[in-house]
Amino acid sequence: MNGYSTSRAFLEALHEGGVRYVFANLGSDHPGLVEAYARARADGTLGELPELVICPHESVAMSAAHGYAQVTGVPQAVVVHVECGTQNIGGMLHNAAKGRVGVLLYAGASPFTQEGELPGSRNEFIQWIQDVHDQRGIVRGYTKYDNEIRTGHNVKQLVHRALQLARSEPAGPVYLVGPREAMESPAPEQHADPAFYGAIAPSALAPEVVERIGDALAGARNPVAVTSYLGRDPEAVPAMVELCETLALPVLESVPMHVNFPGDHPLHWGYQWNEQRDNPLLAAADVVLVLGSDVPWIPVKNRPSRDARLFVVDVDPLKEQMPLWHVAAECFARADLRTAVGQLTAYVRDRVDADVVADRMARAAAEHHRQVRAQVERERPDGDVITPEYLVACVREAIDENTIVLTEAITSYPVVSEHLRRSRPGSLIGSGGGSLGWSAGAAIGVKLAAPERTVVSLIGDGSYLFGVPSSAQWVARRYGTPSLTVIFDNRGWKAPKMSTLGVHPDGVAAQRSDFPVGFEPEADLPGIAEAAGGAWGRTVRVADELKGVLAEALDVVRAGRSAVVSVHVPPT
CATH class of the missing domain: 3.40.50.970 (Thiamin diphosphate (ThDP)-binding fold, Pyr/PP domains)
Incomplete structure (x- = not known):
């Protein structure tokens, strides 16, 4: 045995896939990982593996990986201890899933042999107690993908596929488990090219959808855009500014978790949260364009006019993981938001009435400045x-x-x-x-x-x-x-x-x-x-x-x- 194990191949694959940090809460299922890091330090190859960050609580590990990915767009890895550690990250896993943030979560699994048949066989009492029927099922309601590492022969393929799914829109967490015997076993040295596991390319609006939404916006008297997470992609924000300035299209941010539109821009019309009242700006709109929002408004208290035309453009337009969700839109379209906004800008640029836009811009700016004055007070x-x-x-x-x-x-x-x-x-x-x-x-x-x-x-x-x-x-x-x-x-x-x-x-x-x-x-x-x-x-x-x-x-x-x-x- 040359010391090259499934654990070493697993860590190499993470590094190849852009994972810089492994945020880890280690347990009895991780001797293979500990040994792989020790060997790397001893033979001078530690730079081929992600840096190990020890986290005494799993929720800290998960949210640290979450925060890193939010800034960089690159999924990081979290290592936790069998089903106990998996359950301990539950709330933070929910956040990554609902926030559409890519994280690769790895947990060991209790050894599947108990008589010493294989390296890593059970040798601690806890390994019987932590053996559960469906460990992967614990997280299946929140992950895009789950799988088990059974051999070192294809571990890199599994890791790169998991990272590909984690970073593809709508992004989200993925989960791998590896029983101790599999992670301890010798593996053939292997090389995988992450270039062949890239995220899916951004999707665009179909031409007829661009025309339908663009004509509605160009012909509107009081259009409003509503967004919550367009700013997940920082480069989408200047594209949104260009669209809004072309149309004098005011923006409402509903339950925002990002800078979706500059707060000091005269077309910024404020924020919606749990206020138990109508927003008169939303109620007066004749066209409402929802660009990336799970909760664009709360219907029991605040909603657009029933006569308003509604359009939803999103990487996740039907909220497929939300059992109860509906917006009475005449068009739902799945698209990358930066791409879609650019398409709409190009379409409406020569189709707007300059006088209407100038008048709307003046009214929108007056409303923005009124809000700021009230806030300052x-x-x-x-x-x-x-x-x-x-x-x-x-x-x-x-x-x-x-x-x-x-x-x-x-x-x-x-x-x-x-x-x-x-x-x-x-x-x-x-x-x-x-x-x-x-x-x-x-x-x-x-x-x-x-x-x-x-x-x-x-x-x-x-x-x-x-x-x-x-x-x-x-x-x-x-x-x-x-x-x-x-x-x-x-x-x-x-x-x-x-x-x-x-x-x-x-x-x-x-x-x-x-x-x-x-x-x-x-x-x-x-x-x-x-x-x-x-x-x-x-x-x-x-x-x-x-x-x-x-x-x-x-x-x-x-x-x-x-x-x-x-x-x-x-x-x-």
């Missing part, structure tokens, strides 16, 4: 009380356009969008899903992907605790990925309270203010980061201290140390 502290609006305004003043901001502020999502007003594509990202705790690990992945940029997370105290901050801060310290975490600390879960009020506005819980959502006694949130990761930490309770603390925290981060600032906002 709210950006004042209430005496010593720090409002979320004032907090975000202070962060906006403290950072630059090159900063990457991660948003996981939940009930303050709208405040972050409105008052941060990011304009550079890729400078604001969210998880894209609904499982909390993403930002803790994502900040690590984002910093590894863009080491020259400052990373700031704006999160709620609930999100902070969900993120296993002790594990995340330790990883950040070990691998040199400092970031600033700013916590909207309302000392509780505001979201369940708001959900209850939304259904029972006059219920007993509302009348008696009986909501079991408080976090008392208060936890020392920065102290967790200080103890586990050597971070710099402060808690801010009064408004006049905030700007100075943020400035000091950013200086600390730029000097190479993480910082956590917990800011007391009005309590839940």
Whole structure:
């Protein structure tokens, strides 16, 4: 045996496929991987394998890979321990699936022999307990592809196919398992050319669809575009600006997790979240173009006019993984958004009425400036009380356009969008899903992907605790990925309270203010980061201290140390 194993071939294939980091939570199923890395260090070939990043909690590993892929577009790998580790990444797997982010997840499997028949046969009691009927079935509702590595003879083919599926739109997570015997077995040395496993080419709109949508837009009096994740592709944003300026087409961002349109552009018409009211701008539209959105509006409270013409263009126009979903559109089209926007711009350029466009541009700009003035009016502290609006305004003043901001502020999502007003594509990202705790690990992945940029997370105290901050801060310290975490600390879960009020506005819980959502006694949130990761930490309770603390925290981060600032906002 020359020491070349299935595990070595597996790691080589990841490296060939563009995987720079393996975010790993190791267990008894990974001796083959540990040995492969040790041999590589010994024989000087470590550069042929991805760098191993040890993560003491699986959710941190998964969200770190998620964050790296969001910045670079390149899927990274996560290694977890059999079905236990697989289940521990559940919430973060949901985020990658719903956010359409490519991640390759690998888990070992309990050995399938128990008498020493093969190298890797069972030799620990836990391997009987962790043997389950359908380990791959645990994740099948969230992955694009799953398979088992049975031999080293075709392991590279399986890895490259998995990465090809992970990065092809709609992107998403993939899952491979490998029993210990297969991963320990000798394998023939093999070479695979990743050039033959590229992502599928971007798809375009059919000519008749371009004509149908283009004619509707060119003939509209009050058209509106709605988007949530067009900015997943930063290069799609300037293409969107060109289309909108050609038509004077205003843009509403609905539940945005990216910079989809510059926040300072006069055609930006604001953001939609869970507001329990109609948006009059959407209701007045005669043509609505939905470009990449899972929830363009919430029909029970806010929807376009029934007479409006609706068009949906998306990489996933029918939301095939959502059992209940419908928009009353006359046309659904599957296309790459940047490509589709370019096609529409080329079509409408010579078909618009210049006077209509000029008039619409003036009206749209007036509405944009009205919204900004109203936002500025709210950006004042209430005496010593720090409002979320004032907090975000202070962060906006403290950072630059090159900063990457991660948003996981939940009930303050709208405040972050409105008052941060990011304009550079890729400078604001969210998880894209609904499982909390993403930002803790994502900040690590984002910093590894863009080491020259400052990373700031704006999160709620609930999100902070969900993120296993002790594990995340330790990883950040070990691998040199400092970031600033700013916590909207309302000392509780505001979201369940708001959900209850939304259904029972006059219920007993509302009348008696009986909501079991408080976090008392208060936890020392920065102290967790200080103890586990050597971070710099402060808690801010009064408004006049905030700007100075943020400035000091950013200086600390730029000097190479993480910082956590917990800011007391009005309590839940």
